[in-house]
Amino acid sequence: MRTVPQDIPADLFGKRAKDRAVRALDALATARLRWTTLINRKDLAPRVDDRRLTVVVRERRVEAHDQDVVSLRLEAPDGRELPPWRPGAHLDIELPSGKLRQYSLCGDPADTRAYRIAVRRIPDGGGGSIEVHDALPVGTKVVVRGPRNAFPFAVPGHGSPAARLHFVAGGIGITPILPMMRLAHRLGIEWTMVYTGRSRDTIPFLDEVESFGGRVTVRTDDEHGLPDAAALLPGVTAETAVYCCGPVPMTTAITDAIREMRGVELHSERFSPPPVVNGVAFEIEFASTGAVVEVPADKSALATILESLPDRPYSCRQGFCRTCKVRVLAGEPDHRETVLTADEHAAGELLVCVSRSAGGRLVLDL
Template structure:
């Protein structure tokens, strides 16, 4: 129809006329309009709109068990459960929790319980008196009956099983000290599935090694080696006997940076061997150069040495700067840069976040003379 020559003249703010032309307004439509004018305001008062709850990923759990798991009493295991006993989100071996401690610190701890248990989470924490304060707070403040806020689980160290994402025929687990925590559920799964596996577990002394009694059930598949009796292990000690061609071997390792670097260097030319690892300390600085960070709020500046992280330098003038993993994946230390060019070295920030000026000072560095951060 040509709407210019035949304009639409129907009045839309009142009821239409009766279909047969008997009434100016259709009685049925007038009745429905009257009911609607009463019903909808009444229903609106009885069922008002409510704000939708935003899921921030935080759960509040109860501390249901606390136990000492190393004979030197420096390592405790904490077990958490939902206050109502409900099922917890699923996790896989290698996953960790973010603990939001009462002080405001956030720290990450590997889950070391049974992934098949959907009612509890278990972590283990070694007390480090001269660390960042998180482990001391956990040891000194968290007791059975307390509540703790957590995020996760998240997994940055997944176990790929033979036939399920891995060509491995033989698994070798390497753990040092508290590095046993992500390895413990991996070992249990490998044994439960009847895989060909072995493990070496190192520590300063027998008394410092947690979960020894729990590992005893695996017999001679687990070798425990201590520095005070055998000295520091070599890379060959950690890998065990390895043929010149051993395409079926995969290693999973968690421990201090020197041990991981020793293994990585030892296997750098072995394309036939898979190496998966998780460190519990910051990675070494590679190709670092000195630069300056300025604080936009005060004009203060601090020099970042070539062999230290921007986070370390920032915490000299702002000790309260939040951080957690120090490895570039948790995002806790994220800051906004208002001037300067960032050398991004994390695997966490998205391109839009980087384009918006964000960076992670725990691992990223500077491509210009300096950076100005909004602190």
């Protein structure tokens, strides 16, 4: 069983010490920019960091008894310090096949010489998890981008008005939550957690989670049945910030419940693309071939494009990583992301994972 560090690093997020003036400015900027309210604040779009780093897999560990989750410890080849990160951050991993996939950082930001990610094998997924499991042994060098943060953690008293925290994780959704728990523990903040999964054999990092003691409730479907929102949010009242990551049914139930709770913040990250809301059917014309495909009202442009062009690059499917960006040659886009600038929109840039057409046909540079 791993122990939970008790010492608070000189900087809360593991960065090297700065002078007082810079620390004060950083704290002020963090307080003004990092706290989130209920669901989808447009001013919290993640900063895109295209920095590319070569790292090497130094360690692999099986993190669930069913063998389906492995963690990788990634270090610089020469052992130097890596760029700092904050809880909630992720890396974009350039896999040997050319696929780009995102994985949450689940280590400790105070460990400045290593990143840790964990990946569950998904046999019927897009192939990225299988490649991590089968093609990244110890000693393999890989290129990563980031760290980036699309799930920022706002500490009470350091950017959030909440008085206490409640964490909810489902299965591999524990990965972005673990660093948040550690930081809350170090700072002495009042917090609780519910951790769910199919069975104790399938949920990763169980020893690490249970080392926090009575703050944590572990619920498994085989022992307790499927949890409802009340079981996932025990004791959540006004002035609580809820951080949630897991499968869509779980996050949806929590979102619906918290909408009815006054004074409760919700911060969440999901595994799958968001559902299309108020979509209309439209057509896409591939400029390179003249082929035309129809995008149904309830389906993303990316999903439709991949049926004809399965090798098109994509990653987050949620409108922030830019991997699926294309150029619009004709038609009226309906931009539904928050990361492209007005100039990029004017230049015809479009993220096809979430953005659509306002009606009619889009001609794309495909």
